[in-house]
Amino acid sequence: xxxxxxxxxxxxxPGVNSIIKSIVPKCLEHGIEVYGFKNGWEGxxxxxxxxxxxxxxxxxxxxxxxxxxxxxxxxxxxEDAFSRCKAVxxxxxxxxxxxxxxxxxxxxxxxxxRKGVNVVGIPKxxxxxxxxxxxxxxxxxxxxxxxxxxxxxxTNSKHNSRCFVxxxxxxxxxxxxLQAGLAAGAHVVLIPEFPKTLDEIASIIEExxxxxxxxxxxxxxxxxxLEEMRIDYNTLEKxxxxxxxxxxKHIASTLAKLLEAKTGIPTRFSVLGHVxxxxxxxxxxxxxxxxxxxxxxELIVEKQYGYMVALQGSExxxxxxxxxxxxxxxxxxxxxxxxxxxxxY
Numbered sequence: 001x002x003x004x005x006x007x008x009x010x011x012x013x014p015g016v017n018s019i020i021k022s023i024v025p026k027c028l029e030h031g032i033e034v035y036g037f038k039n040g041w042e043g044x045x046x047x048x049x050x051x052x053x054x055x056x057x058x059x060x061x062x063x064x065x066x067x068x069x070x071x072x073x074x075x076x077x078x079e080d081a082f083s084r085c086k087a088v089x090x091x092x093x094x095x096x097x098x099x100x101x102x103x104x105x106x107x108x109x110x111x112x113x114r115k116g117v118n119v120v121g122i123p124k125x126x127x128x129x130x131x132x133x134x135x136x137x138x139x140x141x142x143x144x145x146x147x148x149x150x151x152x153x154x155t156n157s158k159h160n161s162r163c164f165v166x167x168x169x170x171x172x173x174x175x176x177x178l179q180a181g182l183a184a185g186a187h188v189v190l191i192p193e194f195p196k197t198l199d200e201i202a203s204i205i206e207e208x209x210x211x212x213x214x215x216x217x218x219x220x221x222x223x224x225x226l227e228e229m230r231i232d233y234n235t236l237e238k239x240x241x242x243x244x245x246x247x248x249k250h251i252a253s254t255l256a257k258l259l260e261a262k263t264g265i266p267t268r269f270s271v272l273g274h275v276x277x278x279x280x281x282x283x284x285x286x287x288x289x290x291x292x293x294x295x296x297x298e299l300i301v302e303k304q305y306g307y308m309v310a311l312q313g314s315e316x317x318x319x320x321x322x323x324x325x326x327x328x329x330x331x332x333x334x335x336x337x338x339x340x341x342x343x344x345y
Contacts, residue, residue, distance in 0.1 A: 001031040004092040006050065009040035012277045013124050013138035016066045019100060021057045022293030028054070030301050035092055036068035040101070041075045041108055043068075045261045049089040065278075071209045074241050076108060089117065096290040096305060098296050100124045102136075103325045104241040106308065110321050113306050118314050120299045122292045126277050128175040131326040132319035133310030137292060137311030138282040142169065142181040149272055150184035150219060160184030161214040162266040163205055163259060167193055167252035169276060170221030171243060174330050176276070181219035182338045186263035190220040190255075191328045198228050201255075202262045209265070216265075220255060222246040231255055234237055247273075291316050 006023060008016060024034050037043030056067065066268045075081045089097070097108040098120035102125035113119040123136035130136055146168045157164040168176050168187070174191020181189035188204055190196055204218045223246065225231070237245045256269040281289075285342060295309040295316040307318035308325075 005097045008102035014281030015137040015289040018286045018289035018294040026297040039069040039071040042073040043232035044085045045075045080317040082275040084139040113203040118305040129173040132327045142280045145276040146180035147183040163216045165218045165256045165269040167271045171223045174221040177221035182276040186217045186219035188218040192223040192225045192228045
């Protein structure tokens with residue numbers, strides 16, 4: 001019987017278990033056993049692996065955390081990482097790996113592919129920032145949770161005639177902030193791709209007041225930079241992949257203080273943080289996860305390696321893994337269509 005490995009890397013991402021629930025039975029239909037590595041690439045490095053069965057998958061689709069675990073450990077920091085991992089893969093007679101993750105996890109997968117390990121990737125990131133796919137699973141859930149939170153803050157902000165700064169995840173891109181902000185009617189959306197100055201933000205708030213609108217919702221992505229904050233990124237702690245730990249920026253609290261000082265308008269802040277990436281996934285994320293898993297198995301069966309599965313239009317298609325891990329930024333067309341390039345609220 002053929003055997004493949006499955007691993008999941010990165011942070012929490014709703015819908016991840018729908019992928020596992022799709023992959024395992026479909027592989028068995030084709031005479032392929034699936035072995036899950038515990039805690040992502042770390043499990044490959046340490047040889048922590050077990051055979052997955054359909055018995056454990058019945059209710060997995062409603063769980064937020066992957067049943068085989070995940071991690072952000074960058075195994076390439078170990079000099080002998082590849083040789084150790086290759087030995088584990090060979091010892092377990094695995095002909096290929098399905099790797100589920102974002103640009104960091106899939107970046108390691110691309111390295112392994114180029115070194116001769118057969119790999120198929122599945123996009124997993126709430127930030128929706130992988131190229132080649134219109135959506136990655138987890139994004140819809142995160143955007144929906146953020147939308148609901150901003151909806152609720154409208155009441156508080158309007159009742160108290162104040163400005164409210166809402167921070168959502170988005171280290172390098174503003175997909176969540178723009179999607180949720182637009183859906184929930186935020187008056188200002190601040191994202192890394194399109195800078196705004198403190199004066200520009202303050203002028204929107206003040207103009208709303210002058211027009212008789214006494215409250216403002218500002219939705220800001222955690223990766224948004226403001227010149228007045230003068231952040232020295234070299235002094236901030238980084239994760240295993242060299243990414244700055246964004247909670248150190250305090251963008252929401254700092255921006256709220258700066259806006260209140262600038263405008264004299266009472267300003268509060270709320271950091272949604274990890275709450276948007278946990279819990280029960282939306283129907284969309286469950287379904288797209290299942291479709292991704294099914295397509296990945298098709299590629300394994302046909303021995304088509306070096307690809308990431310992706311959503312393009314209504315079709316799930318393979319895209320070159322090396323090209324897929326390039327970061328996808330919010331495009332100017334979407335940003336301008338949303339209306340946040342100029343004040344209109």
